[in-house]
Amino acid sequence: MNGHVFVDETKERGFLVVAVVVLPSNLAAARRTIRSLILPGQRRIHFHKERDDRRRQIIDAIATLSTQAVIFDAKHHSNARAAREACLVELVEHSAKINAARLVLERDDSTFRADQRLLFEQVRRSGMPVTFRYEQLRAHEECLLAVPDALAWCWAKGGRWRNSIRRMINESRQV
Numbered sequence: 768m769n770g771h772v773f774v775d776e777t778k779e780r781g782f783l784v785v786a787v788v789v790l791p792s793n794l795a796a797a798r799r800t801i802r803s804l805i806l807p808g809q810r811r812i813h814f815h816k817e818r819d820d821r822r823r824q825i826i827d828a829i830a831t832l833s834t835q836a837v838i839f840d841a842k843h844h845s846n847a848r849a850a851r852e853a854c855l856v857e858l859v860e861h862s863a864k865i866n867a868a869r870l871v872l873e874r875d876d877s878t879f880r881a882d883q884r885l886l887f888e889q890v891r892r893s894g895m896p897v898t899f900r901y902e903q904l905r906a907h908e909e910c911l912l913a914v915p916d917a918l919a920w921c922w923a924k925g926g927r928w929r930n931s932i933r934r935m936i937n938e939s940r941q942v
Contacts, residue, residue, distance in 0.1 A: 769868040770835075774858060775915035776873075779923040781842025782850035785915040786858055788835040788865065794911075797832045801910045804828055811906045812913040814920045825917055826931050836918055837861060838939040851878065852885060853942040859889035867899065873912045874903040 770788040777783055789797050804812055804825055812825060839857050841850035862870050872882065886901050906912045918935065921928040 769866055771869040771871065771911075772858075772862055772865075772867045773909070773911045773915050774870065774872045775912055775919050776851070776854070777919040777923045778847065779920075780925070781840065781923075782844065782847055782854065783841065783919060783923060784839040784854040784858060785919040785922065786837045786839065786861065787911070787914045787918065788837075788867070789911060790833065791868070793833045797834070797914075798910055800828055800832060801913050804913075805910070811910065812916070813906065814913070814917040822917075822921075822928075823931075825913075826921065829914055829917060829932075830935060832914070834914065834935070835937045836915070836935055838918075838922055838936060839942050840939060841942045843941065848881075850942075851882075855882065855885050856889055857940065857942045859886065859893055859895075862899070863893040863895050869899070870901040871909055871912065872901070872903045873916070874905050879903060 770790050771794060773787045773789065775785055801812065814822065814825065817825065839854040841853050844850035844853060858870070870886075875882070882903060890899060890901065904912070906916065918932050921932045922936070
């Protein structure tokens with residue numbers, strides 16, 4: 768597949784990670800779509816800070832993208848660290864399974880070093896090709912991180928918000 772996997776998380780109502788796969792041939796169009804939604808004065812889209820009408824606009828735009836999304840739900844883990852580690856292990860396994868070219872996580876300074884160590888070890892164990900890259904970037908450095916951010920928020924919120932994105936989710940896994 769050689770897709771690029773963009774990842775964000777939410778800790779609201781348990782810990783979950785959303786991974787959105789975009790094929791290389793769709794990257795430019797997807798970035799154009801997301802950049803067109805960034806308002807003057809905004810560096811990036813941060814879904815939880817948007818008004819409901821903007822949220823609907825963003826979700827409608829995301830629905831037009833050619834993406835695949837997987838949710839890794841770790842709500843049954845007893846602590847945040849174990850939940851995060853379980854999600855990252857599953858995320859690397861998923862990336863290997865789909866032969867991803869690149870994995871981009873939204874950078875969290877509080878977990879950066881631990882994530883780097885875990886990702887390095889898991890990528891090595893998975894037998895991923897040497898061309899595989901993983902990065903931890905700030906949301907304003909990669910606009911497509913807005914997609915898993917929005918999907919994670921909607922999924923965690925539940926109700927009408929979850930229903931509004933359900934058709935965009937290819938799979939939900941308990942980890």
